[in-house]
Amino acid sequence: MEKLDHILMPLGLQLKNDKPKDLRNFTFNWLRETYGDKLTKNENQRLELEYLRKKVPELESHLLEGSSKNIPALKDHFDQFDELQMEEDSDSSETSSDDDDVIVDENFLLPKPVKKTVEEALREIESETSRISVSAEVYGEYNKRSSFKPVSNPKPEDTCERLRARLSSHWMFKCLEAEDMDTLVDAMQEEVFTAGDTVVKEGDKGNKLYIVDNGSFNCIKENYDGSEKLLKVYNEGEMFGELALIYNCDRTATVYSCETCKAFSLDRQTFNHIISGNTIERNERYLKMLGNVPILKTLDKYEKSRILDVCDYETYNDGDYIIREGDTGEDFYILLKGDAVATKSHESYEEDQKVKEYTSGDYFGERALIKNTPRAANIIATGSCKCLKLNRLDFKKFLGSIEHILKRNMKIYISFIS
Structure with a gap:
């Protein structure tokens, strides 16, 4: 099921923090807020997001149960798209459109990336018959654990306290144990940028997240016509770049410094070790205690x-x-x-x-x-x-x-x- 963990991991963490009474509506709203306003690079991505928003109740039901008995239902659910997908492929090879907006019909054709993901996930369920809870941890390509020794970048205590406070205000880190938080803070590296420096470039692989210590950074998105749109200005205490680490995806926007700025960065390996690795091991200990x-x-x-x-x-x-x-x-x-x-x-x-x-x-x-x-x-x-x-x-x-x-x-x- 690792192909779906880029969705399940952050959703699980958010559910753990917020403890919503209505799981289904919360999940739908979370997907809408997380994906709904994002600009996507191509038509398939936009279809994928639309598909997930519409089908999340059914996906949620099957994935939370996650056992082999659901395989026939899942297959039936997605097999209906095969013929329509073939028709779409045939039509798209004969005609094209310059329209910017993507019209999704009532059948919600299954985009190829999603179809491939589902097929691979089904094969894994058949072989493993594993169950998944809302606290599922990410096991993606970047999360294969080996011998890990976190880096150490000593800092003054007042700087450490400042970073702890800023990390603790973020939903992803607020439930960390004190020792895990200390590991993150100790691993964070101070970086200084001059005006106009590109910190994050759209389309690049993302290997760090950043917390602004002073100064400001502009976040921009390139439109289809080559023009740029200002999405946000990151100021002191704010975080950016975490999406690439959470979702194992390329950078979705460009961020550059507006002036001489200082930020603290956290590398992917430390992030994954703490958020996925340590959390899994700790939960196993706690499960034994409950037993x-x-x-x-x-x-x-x-x-x-x-x-x-x-x-x-x-x-x-x-x-x-x-x-x-x-x-x-x-x-x-x-x-x-x-x-x-x-x-x-x-x-x-x-x-x-x-x-x-x-x-x-x-x-x-x-x-x-x-x-x-x-x-x-x-x-x-x-x-x-x-x-x-x-x-x-x-x-x-x-x-x-x-x-x-x-x-x-x-x-x-x-x-x-x-």
Whole structure:
């Protein structure tokens, strides 16, 4: 399915960040915003974008399920275009048009690039029968991982803080762990440009993204008649060039410096290692942790992946209360890193008494997934720690009633409702 990952990866990250209630409408709107206003180089690209916008509900349904049982449906869905495609090819060889606008008929002929992509994807599904969730990671040509050692470009701490803040404001990076963010910041290279320098050229291979540190850059697009159109001016703190890294595509516009400017660049290899490689490995660890929770034991891997899609990541400092005794419980936690302690009030003592210690991989608050009963104890961080937090309403929205899932194992169900 790697041929479709240039769409699934950024869409999955956006779904993870926004947690939309209406998955289908969100996906449609995201495609429209991402692709709808882009100028394309040729007719096939424009047809491809139009096709994706119109067919995204059906594609989404099949791809999210992603199993071999969908192959006949997918083939039937696309085979209907074969005859029409042949007719179009025949007509286009006999006639031509100088019109700039592309008219797409009601049948929405399948563009050749999309048809080829689908055929290759179907062959892969048949051989692998793999499943895909909305958090699917990109496995494109540029993402084949080997021995990787990130580059290091030391910077003053104030510069590092500035870059962290700017990366964190971008949807693609806001959920990164602290160590991954530090790796990105450390790898970023300072680059200085003089007025008129071309930083990104339309049609070139894209191997870097840039964050503007000072100055401004013009983003222009060449029209079909050779004239240029100003699309945007990038100012301090803004990012450009990331699309080529996300989609593994050529540069879609040209960017040049308006004055003497400074920007920080991030190379493709580091970007891919952090965004795809580390995320995959980390999610595998978290899936194993979820499998150790009795209340979630009956979930299959796909359902656990869906949980990760709706989880939040929380960090706490020494002495912070993760849970307070008596509060209404709505969240379940897995301790990913660090340690915590459970304390409980007792009428015989003035101070709360320690009743349990937690370390990495432990979990607490699981009864909150069933009902919002008051918390029975405090959970306090001992040192810096990080938790995976799952909200009961988010769980129910994506996987349904927890009681229904627990009933797959009646023994566990009885233990939690008693």
